[in-house]
Amino acid sequence: MFTSVLMIEKPLAPADVEFVTTLHGDDPVSFVVLMQPRGKQDVLLRAIDDVALGEFEDAVREGGEPGGAHAALPAEQGLSHTLEALRAAGSEAVGQVVEDHPLDLLKSVVDETGADEVIVLTAPHFVEEFFHRDWASRARHKVGVPVLKLFSHAADD
DSSP, X not given: OEEEEEEESSOOOHHHHHHHHHTTTTSOEEEEEXXXXXXTTTHHHHHHHHHHTTOHHHHHHTTOSOOTHHHHHHXXXXXXXXXXXXXXXXXXXXXXXXXXXXXXXXXXXXXXXXXXXXXXEEOOOHHHHHTTOSHHHHHHTTSSSOEEEEEOOOTTO
């Protein structure tokens, strides 16, 4: 069985579930999902990303997401939704919400599970990507397995 560690920041849309569960054809896939909600971190970078994408209204609203302990409940619900969707698509799936040091946790999960790959599935973060500060760029230097960077679909796609 192929094992993928899947790093996400929001629940997977149906198109994302279909995409990640079919990446390896008919081979069975097991997912370890690490949900890292963005919360109030990097508000300025996200606002710049919204401007770069021409999403000016979103840039004005940045910061409306809960942070800290307030982000935990939506993150747990989003993780639960994602795990159910992956299982419904025929994959094995376990996961956890990441509270601190996501890349350290990612490294330990890859090592403990013998994962074959890491999939980082997020919205575009142009500023972070330009400076190679996004999860995928940083993970490539840390985990020792292939890291695939994918952009998530909007929930209504």
